[in-house]
Amino acid sequence: MRSLDRRDFLRGTLAAASWAALPSSLTACAPRTRPTAFHYDDLYLTHDTGEDHPERPARLTAVMDRVSAAEWYPDLHQIPLRAAETSELELVHDPEYVALARTEIEGGARRLSTGDTNVSAESYRVSTHACGAVLEAVDAVMDGRAKNAFCAVRPPGHHATPDRGMGFCVFNAVAVAARYAQVTHGVERVLIVDWDVHHGNGTQDIFYADGSVFYMSTHQSPFYPGTGALEETGEGPGSGLTMNRPFAEGAGDAEVVGAFRNDLLPAALDFAPDLILISAGFDARHGDRLGGFEVTDEGFRELTRIMLEIAHVSGGGRIVSMLEGGYTPEGLASATCAHVEELVRG
């Protein structure tokens, strides 16, 4: 079934049924060996942040030089380019903010008035496509065309709050994808993990009081944007569904992988997600231009394997990962390649 038929089917038939029936029914429809889905397009190179800005096109050029040379690259399911609709952005963003971002960018702004996000003429188009790509990836994984997915997109998204672009981010693609999966595919519980070296304040804000989305972040502290304390654990229906693991500069595999295995793994299995989204920021890698963590490529492989472990127990193996930060192009390319290779093996 393609998405429209599936949407009608899910809304009409499964609305009153047990949500627990959804994952197994989808898995049962899927072929036995499914590829990993992948998305990249040169469009993302046209978001111009200015000379020597760390969030630059060369990041993706380096990633693609490395990934496209991998022996498994030809086997990836390529995800087509598409823009997120305004109504999709508004699943998590205030309509006023979406309109403001568009007006400012189309009016020639070089920086959003809401925060430290540099933009250029193409940035609205690029940002809506970065978001749309993750939605296409959700479709591919939920429809069973792919077992998991990675989107090599920019700008990143996890700092964008409902009403504010900041921290190089315009729209929060991973948050839009979580809501989209719920609305379009009838997914009930979504787990979002964020191993970017910065705390994903936007994602946390959006789901802080939400009982259907579990958000976990490891990040450097004290560091930008200043949120993500251990004590921030959610509120109301979302109580206990935000998990922050801040670590001092210099933390590496022992701390980050340890938090995922010892703290996230049991909590995630208890939460029992139907879908897992990853804010894959590789600025936690050693040698990053901005980050002060020391995570190795093997560390990112292990994080990926832990997520696959969770996904195979709960969620039919379904993982959609998207690039967030990572500001030393060669290191970013190496870590991304390691991450995608584990998704392919998983």
Ligand SMILES: [Zn+2]
């Ligand atoms: Zn970051």
